[in-house]
Amino acid sequence: MKVLVCVKRVLDPQVKARVKADGSGVDLANAKMTMNPFCENGLEEALRLREAGTVEEIIVASVGGGKTEETLRHGLAMGADRAIQVVTEEALEPLAIAKVLKQIAEQEGVGLVLTGKQAIDDDSNQTAQMMSALLGWSLAAFCSDIKIEGDKATIIREVDAGLETIEVRMPTVMSADLRLNEPRYVKLPDVMKAKRKPMDKIELDSLGLDTANRLTTLQVEEPEGRAAGIIVNSVGELVEKLRNEAKVI
Template sequence: MKILVPVKRVVDYNVKIRVKPDGSGVELANVKMSMNPFDEISVEEALRLKEAGKAEEIVIVSIGPAKAEETIRTALAMGADRGILIETDEAVEPLAVAKLLKGVVEAEGPSLVIVGKQAIDDDSNQTGQMLAALLGWGQATFASKLELSADKATVTREVDGGLQTIDVKLPAIVTTDLRLNEPRYASLPNIMKAKKKPLDKKSPADFGVDVAARLKVLKTEEPEGRKAGIKVKSVAELVDKLKNEAGVL
C-alpha cells in the first residue's frame, strides 16, 4: 500500500503573528517557518502504519515556494520515502490545492491519503473534503484513531457529541485531529539521510491547474486588546450590567 501525505509550510506555531503596517497581510519576512502541526500528525500516522506493516511507501507532497522543500525534507527525515514539490509563489487556496492533489493522486495511485484537518495559517478546514469530492472517494474527517485492514479504514472521529467510529472503503481520504498521535523528532542521522532521498519538482501547469486567487483580502487587522473583567456580587447585578452596560440583553 502507498500512502500520500500532503504537508504545508506555515509560520511556526510558537511565533507571535504580526500584521503588516499597511494591513495587506501577515508579516512573513525573517519569520521562522515550519510544517503545519496537523500535517506532522499525518506524517507520524503514516510512519506508524508503515512500521506496522500496513504500508510499503510514504510519499510527501507540498505546494508552495521553493523553500517548501525544507518542509518536505523534514518529513523525509522523520522517515518518509520520497517527496514531490509543486512549486508556486502564489498563495494557493484550498480548491486549487485539492485539484493539484487530485493530479498527484491520479499519477501516484495511493490507497490512502492522510491530510491534516486544517492549516494553522488560514484555518480553512476544506482541502481534505474537497479532494474526496473531486476523486469520488470516501472520507473520514477529524480522526483521533485509525486502523487499516485489507480493504477498509476504521476511523474513530471526534464529533460534537463525543466520538464516532466509522468504516471507510479504500481508497479513502482521512483528515487528522490533534489527539491521533504525538509526532516524533527527526534524528540527526536521519536529517542527513533525508538530503539524499528523491524529491521531484513540478509546477501547477503540469497538472493543468490555475492557482490564481479567487478571493480578495481587503484588509488584515489585529484583534482588539481584551478588556479587564470585573467581579459581580449577585446574579441581579450581572444581569443589570449585561443589559445596561454591555447591551447584550
C-alpha cells in the first residue's frame, strides 16, 4: 500500500506570531519556519507502518511556494521515499488544499492518507476531514492509536470526553493527534540522503481545479493583552486576595 502524508510549512511553534503594522496578516519575513508538529506525527506514523510492513511507499506532499521544498526535504530526511510539491505562491484555504491533495492521492493511487489534525498557524482543523469527504473515504480524525488489518482499521480517537474507538473501512483519511507517537529526530546522514531523493514539482494551475478562496481577510490584529498583575509573597496572602479582592473563592 502507498500512503500520502500531507504536511504544512508553518511558523516555528516556539516563535511568537507578530501582526504586521498594516493589519494585513502575520509577519513571516525572516521568521523561523518548520514542519507543522502534527504533520510530523502523521509522517512518523507512516514510517512506523512501513517498518511494520503495512505500507510500502511513503509520498510526502505539500502545497506552497518556493521554500516549501525545505519542509518536504525535512520529510524526506525523516524517511519518506519521495516528495511532491504543488507550487503556488497563493495562500490557499483548507477546502482548496483538500481538493489539490485529493487529486494527488488519486493520481498516485494511495490506499491511505495521513495528515496532522491541525496546522498551528491558521488553526483551522479542516483539511483531513475535507479530503475524506472529497475522496468519499472514511474519516479517522484525531487519532492517538492506529491498527490496520486488511480492509479495516481500528482507531482510537481523542475526543472531549476521553478516548473513542471506531473501526473504519480502508481506504481512509487519518489525522494525527499528539499522543499518536513521538516523531524521530533527523540525523545528519539522513539529511544528506534526502537531497538525492525524488522531488516532483507540479504547478497548481496545471491541475485545473477551482481553488479560489471563499474568505477575504479584512483585518488581522493582536488581541488585547491582559493587564499586569501582582506578585504575592505567601500562600496566605494569595488566599486572602482570592477571597477578599478577587472574590472568586
